[in-house]
Amino acid sequence: MSNDASVADLVGREFPPTDPYLVSEDRVAEFAAATGTPYAGSVPATFPIVLAMDAMQRFLAVAGIDLFRIVHGDQRFEYARPVRIGDRLTAALEVVSVRSIGGNDIIGTRSAITDADGVEVCATSATLVHRGGAA
Amino acid sequence: MTALTAGTELPTRHYRITRADLVRYAGASGDFNPIHWSDRVATSVGLPGVIAHGMYTLALAARAVAEWTEGAEVLELAAKFTNPVPVPDDDTGVEVAVAGTVGESAEGRTRIELTVTCGGTKVLGRPTAVVRG
Numbered sequence: 547m548s549n550d551a552s553v554a555d556l557v558g559r560e561f562p563p564t565d566p567y568l569v570s571e572d573r574v575a576e577f578a579a580a581t582g583t584p585y586a587g588s589v590p591a592t593f594p595i596v597l598a599m600d601a602m603q604r605f606l607a608v609a610g611i612d613l614f615r616i617v618h619g620d621q622r623f624e625y626a627r628p629v630r631i632g633d634r635l636t637a638a639l640e641v642v643s644v645r646s647i648g649g650n651d652i653i654g655t656r657s658a659i660t661d662a663d664g665v666e667v668c669a670t671s672a673t674l675v676h677r678g679g680a681a
Numbered sequence: 682m683t684a685l686t687a688g689t690e691l692p693t694r695h696y697r698i699t700r701a702d703l704v705r706y707a708g709a710s711g712d713f714n715p716i717h718w719s720d721r722v723a724t725s726v727g728l729p730g731v732i733a734h735g736m737y738t739l740a741l742a743a744r745a746v747a748e749w750t751e752g753a754e755v756l757e758l759a760a761k762f763t764n765p766v767p768v769p770d771d772d773t774g775v776e777v778a779v780a781g782t783v784g785e786s787a788e789g790r791t792r793i794e795l796t797v798t799c800g801g802t803k804v805l806g807r808p809t810a811v812v813r814g
Contacts, residue, residue: 573709580706581740582696583747591743591755591810595736599711613714614722618735620806622759673761677726 553609553651553676556641561608563636564600566662569593571631589629594668595621597637598657602672605639605655611676619652619673626666634662642671651676685750685791685814691781694745698733698766699774706737720770728765735762738777738804742795745779746810749793753812756790761806766799775799789813 569589577593578585606613629635636659643654652675659668703717712734715722720730739760746755768775777799784792795808 577709580702580709581737581744582702583740583744586752588747588752590740591746591758592736592740596711603711614716615726616714617716617726617728617765618762620759620761621736621739622757623755624757625755628754 553611553653554644556605556609557644558641560638560640561601561605563638563660564597564604566634566636567597567600569629569631569633569635574631587631589631591623591625593629594623594635594637594659594670597635597659598639598670598672601637601639601657602655602674605641615677617675617677619675621673622671624669626668629667633667635659635667637670649678651678685753685783685786685793685812687783687785689783691745691749691783691793693778693780694741694748696741696744696777696779697774698737698741698768698777699772700731700768700770702774703731703733703737703768706734706740710734710736712736729767731768731770732765733768733775733777735760738762738766738797739808741777742779742797742805742808743810745781745795746793746812749781750812750814753814755810755812757809757811760795760797760808762804763806764799764802764804766804777804786814 575585637657639657645652656671780796793810797805
């Protein structure tokens with residue numbers, strides 16, 4: 547695959563933070579409703595994925611990877627504090643590792659999600675499986 | 682609220698996922714990967730058909746934790762996406778079951794070991810939540 551070398555070259559690269567995202571009550575309620583999660587003021591634990599997805603899509607664009615070839619391998623969140631309504635959050639993604647197994651690239655990423663004061667709210671890591679296929 | 686005593690088995694929760702749920706989740710999360718809404722694209726990359734977002738399933742696991750603990754603060758949440766959850770193009774969708782056991786507790790942090798299955802198959806690997814309490 548022509549992309550392999552360029553993806554591997556991105557290991558250690560830290561991407562610029564995403565544009566600030568305002569955590570609004572409407573967006574949180576919509577996110578909770580999508581999984582039938584009762585919303586009573588506290589933000590669902592997986593909500594930071596909204597930020598992580600934004601950061602991931604920027605990385606995929608730079609790496610020239612099609613989103614439809616990506617399958618999520620694993621996901622971890624560690625929270626310094628709960629996300630709150632009114633937070634302005636950004637996510638900065640770093641490519642931690644790339645391994646090739648059976649024609650697939652296994653891409654390890656880590657994203658730091660920080661508030662408007664630059665304080666980390668959540669550290670999240672994801673493994674992305676890039677299914678190389680017959681491209 | 683169920684007591685978070687080590688060894689306590691939490692009541693298994695059953696949740697249903699339909700194609701409409703996936704579309705809604707795509708909009709709410711910003712994850713528009715077509716493997717979660719297009720059979721054509723999903724099968725082109727070797728999947729059995731449209732599958733649920735891994736994060737949808739993990740959100741259901743977090744939902745169970747929130748229901749068991751009445752919204753305890755979650756300090757950690759993690760899982761591997763070991764098996765896909767195919768969601769059929771019908772009105773009933775597919776059912777996911779979330780079971781949990783209270784694990785070790787130390788310094789105000791209590792671990793909940795989860796088991797998340799679909800049709801008897803584990804779909805998440807080592808799904809774990811750590812909550813304050």
